[in-house]
Amino acid sequence: MDSVNLDVLKASVRWIESGRRVLLVTIVKTWGSSPRPEGAMLAICEDGSVAGSVSGGCIEDDLIDRVRRLGIEQTLPEAVTYGISADEAHRFGLPCGGTIELVLEPLTRASGIDALCRRVAAGELVARSLDMKSGVASFAPAHSTDGVAFDGHRLVTIHGPRYRMLVIGAGQLSNYLCQIALGLDYQVTVCDPREEYTDSWHVPGTTLVRTMPDDTVLDMKLDERCAVIALTHDPKLDDLALMEAIKTPAFYVGALGSRRNNAARRERLETYFDLGKDELSRLRGPVGIYIGSRTPPEIAVSILAEVTALKNGVTLPGEFQVGGAKAMLDIAADERTSCGVAGPR
Structure with a gap:
């Protein structure tokens, strides 16, 4: 509700x-x-x-x-x-x-x-x-x-209770993402054990916790009305949250990062945390839909657009997602290069 x-x-x-x-x-x-x-x-x-x-x-x-x-x-x-x-x-x-x-x-x-x-x-x-x-x-x-x-x-x-969102990391992107998430009526919890980030956190309406991410996931008892988004770029924090969140019924589990970082993350989770292919298939990353976003506010919009689509039962084609769209752009750039056409700069 x-x-x-x-x-x-x-x-x-x-x-x-x-x-x-x-x-x-x-x-x-x-x-x-x-x-x-x-x-x-x-x-x-x-x-x-x-x-x-x-x-x-x-x-x-x-x-x-x-x-x-x-x-x-x-x-x-x-x-x-x-x-x-x-x-x-x-x-x-x-x-x-x-x-x-x-x-x-x-x-x-x-x-x-x-x-x-x-x-x-x-x-x-x-x-x-x-x-x-x-x-x-x-x-x-x-x-x-x-x-x-x-x-x-x-x-x-x-x-029922409001949809909940757990954001890992209290950085600049999290600031913008949480403000928009509050407007979308999520009950937002931000988890970050790093004092250098939490001491300056100030987004009214959010709950800030300084516990370790895996403990936070377990404490929140995530259900089908929950989303988890890892934004720290620090594997020691993001991976801890993801390894537990993937096992929950949360409707959205995703992490920020490039396609290369995302592939490395999946390999780590499979190798060191013994997560199976089916569990890893629930992990979304790179998070967001492709809108050419570059600034933190634009990236926040991109991520929450994807979260909203899943929440509303909308299946996005692969080419709409950040990873799929960039892969298609790479193919197009290679084709232009092979034809002797200079790509955009």
């Missing part, structure tokens, strides 16, 4: 506990372009106060106006659709004629939102199943690959 949806649920709990009625709005389906993804939430208090969003603002305005005029009289969930016609799409700010389906659920103490927030705070990944006919919600363990499901009779939403 991202922090936006968690804030929505926490606001709902506060309003319910103060004796006010609340309408929880969840995106369950989109067609065409949509400003917010399936699973995004909006809570509307009976006084018109809101938390979260489901569009660029126009649908929120319509729902708020409805609550202010009619109150929250409904007792059962209902599904509504915006943007079927071109006029509606324009009116509600849905680009490219997009359509969005929402479930409007009136919340009470019996909805269990407070218990859901407690389970998320405890680190659980939870599936909340809402029966549209009765309005009764139930909870069950979920998997990281689960998503929003709605068949008109039952709505299942997935709730």
Whole structure:
């Protein structure tokens, strides 16, 4: 769960506990372009106060106006659709004629939102199943690959702790990468036992630890909602983190470095740490997608673009990745040279 949806649920709990009625709005389906993804939430208090969003603002305005005029009289969930016609799409700010389906659920103490927030705070990944006919919600363990499901009779939403990112190294590149990662809503931990780097580290919102990287990986108990990125260029630190991270379910494990350094790293991990081919196949490196990046901020964007693609289940062709793209550029340069054409300088 991202922090936006968690804030929505926490606001709902506060309003319910103060004796006010609340309408929880969840995106369950989109067609065409949509400003917010399936699973995004909006809570509307009976006084018109809101938390979260489901569009660029126009649908929120319509729902708020409805609550202010009619109150929250409904007792059962209902599904509504915006943007079927071109006029509606324009009116509600849905680009490219997009359509969005929402479930409007009136919340009470019996909805269990407070218990859901407690389970998320405890680190659980939870599936909340809402029966549209009765309005009764139930909870069950979920998997990281689960998503929003709605068949008109039952709505299942997935709730859990934020995605976590472990960054090895507190250098300049880490500074830029962590700032962007925070904006992407990761819970960021930076590990570096070197005092010369940690003494000058200052990125608000991150957690800095000075323990050895392999110990940190083990202590964090990484799961499918975690990413590990090694950025020190020091094999004594990067290799320690990678040898343990590769064995975890983390969805992304990668290390900075050239193609030559990456090949040497794989050889070290296989020879000295007894990692198998299958385990090493999970290691991404050189990290990032090829965008011609040169400066630390550009490299940070490149790396996080690749992390985001994996997180969202997007498989990038080899030529999009830094190693594959540079290999293709080398081939092109060799071909130009063999043809007597000077390459770029």
